[in-house]
Amino acid sequence: MIFGIGTDVCDLRRIAATLERRGERFAETVLGPAELTIYRHRRAQVEARGLAYLGSRFSAKEAFSKAIGLGMCHPMHWHACEILNQPGGQPFIQLHGELADWFAERRLRAQVSLSDETDYAVSFVVIETEPS
Template identity: 60%
Template structure:
């Protein structure tokens, strides 16, 4: 049974501008520890890849927050929601802390799709019970 559906489109130029304005502090606000390490690695080798990585994670977390019906309010936080990937490359949601407890107590399961192209990153999330 579908619990919720969320979608988000993110302007990569807006993420780039936030990074230019706030530096790494912006990435630290949005990304979980594992994501932050990947972002730093990608940004160092090719800055544009780092921007795109951050934009896809931002978009995916927004889509997930809409699918669970909370938006960005507790227990949903940027850093308690992590976007990882399976060995196949499929993106998955990994939850931490109070958000993980909230999600598991409702026996929910998330399915995620992310993409980026030119100036936009987009995500689609379906949560089922």
């Protein structure tokens, strides 16, 4: 059964402007440790790849927060939710700490889809209840 659905569209030009103003601190605020490592690697290779990665993760976390119905309120916060990829590329949501506990107590599971283009990143998240 569907528990919640969330979607978000992120203008990558706004992310770029925020990075210019705040620098690496913005990425450190939004990304968890594993994501930050990937972001830095991609950005070092091609600036646009790093920007798209950061924007897609920002978008996915916003969509996830909408789907669970909490927004960015406790126990949901930026570092408690990481959007990572399986070896084949499929994105998945890795939760940490109190958010992981909150999610498990409700027997929920998440599906996430990401896409980005030159100026935009979009994310779609479906939260389901696990069958009894």
